[in-house]
Amino acid sequence: MKTAITIVLMLALAAMCGCQSSSSLRGGGMTEDVGFKIVVPTGDTDVKQGEVRNVTISLQRGENFKRGVMLEIEASEGISVYPTEVQVKASEIADIQLRIATTRDTALGAYLVSVKGTPKTGEPTSIAFTVKVVSP
Numbered sequence: 514m515k516t517a518i519t520i521v522l523m524l525a526l527a528a529m530c531g532c533q534s535s536s537s538l539r540g541g542g543m544t545e546d547v548g549f550k551i552v553v554p555t556g557d558t559d560v561k562q563g564e565v566r567n568v569t570i571s572l573q574r575g576e577n578f579k580r581g582v583m584l585e586i587e588a589s590e591g592i593s594v595y596p597t598e599v600q601v602k603a604s605e606i607a608d609i610q611l612r613i614a615t616t617r618d619t620a621l622g623a624y625l626v627s628v629k630g631t632p633k634t635g636e637p638t639s640i641a642f643t644v645k646v647v648s649p
Contacts, residue, residue: 549574549582551630551638557645560592563617564649570628572607579603580633586611589624592644603633619646 552571560566572582582601588594593614601607613626624644631637 548635549578549630549632549638551584551628551640553626553628553640553642555642557623557643558613559645559647560613560615561647561649562615562619562621565612565614568611568613570609570611572601572609572630574607578632580635582607582633583631584609585629585631586626587629588613588626588644591615591619592624592626592646594626613644615646621646621648 550573552573554568554570558566558568570584570586572584581603584599584601586594586597586599595612595614596609599609601609611626622645624646625641626644627639627641629637629639
């Protein structure tokens with residue numbers, strides 16, 4: 514019984530870790546030429562207390578994916594991100610600059626930034642990345 518529980522927990526952990534650098538769900542997901550995926554920074558993104566840092570997220574489209582996508586960006590309490598919504602038209606290149614800001618009083622530690630992409634038609638997909646607030 515302990516072995517079965519351990520296996521299930523390991524599979525769940527592996528599935529969660531596999532979602533850290535890009536998203537590939539069906540509908541909003543990307544196969545060879547249909548769908549899209551959201552690409553975010555891999556690893557921790559360090560931001561000093563009281564600093565504003567720019568990071569790039571991308572929307573990679575399959576060759577036959579010709580739809581607009583609404584991106585919704587949300588940060589954990591304690592840090593701020595701008596913009597919080599971006600409408601990417603079907604004809605646009607989809608590299609988006611995000612501004613991540615902290616205050617001098619922001620607690621040191623890891624914060625989550627999640628990005629959800631919803632196409633005009635089809636299923637949404639989402640991904641998250643970690644912002645690590647460090648001392649100046």
